[in-house]
Amino acid sequence: MGSIWLRDLPTALAGIPDVQYYAGWEYRSRSSGGFDKLLGILCHHTATSPTGSFSGYCKVAWTTHSAKPVASINLGRAGEIMVGCAGATNHAGVGGPRDMSGGTVPRDSGNRTLIGIEALNNGVGEPWPDVQQERYLALVTALCNHYGFVAGTDVISHHEYTPGRKIDPAGPSRFGSINRSGTWDMNIFRSSVGGVITPPPTTEPPPTTEPPPNEDWITWVMNNQPVLRKGSTGVFVKRMQHLLAAAGFMNEGNVGNYDGQFGSGTDTALRNFQKAAGGVVDGVCGPWTWGALMHTIDGIPTIKKGAQGADVKRMQHLLAANGYLSEGNTANYDGIWGNGTDTAKAKFDNAHGLAPSPPTDAGPKSWESLLNGWKW
Numbered sequence: 001m002g003s004i005w006l007r008d009l010p011t012a013l014a015g016i017p018d019v020q021y022y023a024g025w026e027y028r029s030r031s032s033g034g035f036d037k038l039l040g041i042l043c044h045h046t047a048t049s050p051t052g053s054f055s056g057y058c059k060v061a062w063t064t065h066s067a068k069p070v071a072s073i074n075l076g077r078a079g080e081i082m083v084g085c086a087g088a089t090n091h092a093g094v095g096g097p098r099d100m101s102g103g104t105v106p107r108d109s110g111n112r113t114l115i116g117i118e119a120l121n122n123g124v125g126e127p128w129p130d131v132q133q134e135r136y137l138a139l140v141t142a143l144c145n146h147y148g149f150v151a152g153t154d155v156i157s158h159h160e161y162t163p164g165r166k167i168d169p170a171g172p173s174r175f176g177s178i179n180r181s182g183t184w185d186m187n188i189f190r191s192s193v194g195g196v197i198t199p200p201p202t203t204e205p206p207p208t209t210e211p212p213p214n215e216d217w218i219t220w221v222m223n224n225q226p227v228l229r230k231g232s233t234g235v236f237v238k239r240m241q242h243l244l245a246a247a248g249f250m251n252e253g254n255v256g257n258y259d260g261q262f263g264s265g266t267d268t269a270l271r272n273f274q275k276a277a278g279g280v281v282d283g284v285c286g287p288w289t290w291g292a293l294m295h296t297i298d299g300i301p302t303i304k305k306g307a308q309g310a311d312v313k314r315m316q317h318l319l320a321a322n323g324y325l326s327e328g329n330t331a332n333y334d335g336i337w338g339n340g341t342d343t344a345k346a347k348f349d350n351a352h353g354l355a356p357s358p359p360t361d362a363g364p365k366s367w368e369s370l371l372n373g374w375k376w
């Protein structure tokens with residue numbers, strides 16, 4: 001697992017106005033974790049439609065794409081800059097080797113060594129707006145300055161990394177072209193790095209379905225849980241049922257309560273919980289109710305072996321809901337993180353890309369995986 005996480009990007013990019021951070025960016029990476037070594041920057045274009053929104057692209061790239069997470073930073077047509085991942089990402093694919101000032105990018109290892117920037121452009125002739133070109137240079141300049149990259153060698157295009165396979169970035173711009181696809185002349189780009197002006201972008205307002213960039217991870221996770229109601233079925237219903245049991249609104253020892261079917265019994269339990277918690281009693285488990293079930297009013301602490309209490313009990317129930325503890329054995333829900341709980345958590349961690357850092361502590365990444373099954 002790579003150990004280099006770019007959690008200092010806010011410092012690196014502090015001189016650029018209006019940089020945004022996609023919720024969860026600090027913890028997001030490909031399965032290999034952080035970077036192995038940081039050797040430079042790989043520049044891309046997205047080959048996406050001019051009519052697509054920037055925020056929509058970011059959501060796909062980091063949360064739903066089959067190759068998620070794609071690239072560290074996205075750059076919109078209006079110059080919007082959004083950071084999505086502190087860890088390594090899937091953007092380079094096969095290619096290399098390539099010599100950089102700090103060492104050689106081994107063959108097919110660009111994902112583990114290069115910061116990926118994806119800029120929105122259709123790649124087949126769409127002109128690059130000036131503001132987007134300016135911001136591309138500003139971004140690369142800031143990264144070079146902060147991480148000590150030498151622009152002349154450490155800033156490359158996807159085309160240079162894998163010439164027979166990729167043309168990006170390409171298209172009408174101040175950076176010329178080297179082939180019939182319009183692939184940029186990176187020598188022009190590289191010589192333009194540094195000393196650029198950085199006008200603030202005109203950003204589109206974020207859609208209401210997406211988190212504002214500064215929203216905390218707990219709110220983000222709760223907002224992204226599915227909304228459940230009577231008739232819903234599946235593993236999310238099962239997790240909700242376990243949390244209702246952890247809160248004392250279902251009999252913990254009755255495995256029939258954990259059937260993943262949102263029927264009348266579950267509906268009654270949920271309404272009783274909502275009433276007791278001071279919420280709207282509507283039988284609908286949405287963001288507020290998920291948050292109440294997780295008792296987020298106190299935040300969700302990072303806990304570890306030896307911990308005791310309600311947070312441990314919720315974790316034990318979620319481990320059971322995910323199949324890592326026997327659901328019918330109430331001793332598993334004792335709220336004490338002992339050896340049995342630790343073994344189950346370690347297995348869960350191994351299956352979800354959470355080990356070993358350290359192996360079993362339950363922090364934000366663990367809670368997110370326990371709630372929504374996310375594999376890191």
Ligand SMILES: [Zn+2]
Pocket residue numbers: 043044045091158166168
């Ligand atoms: Zn590319």
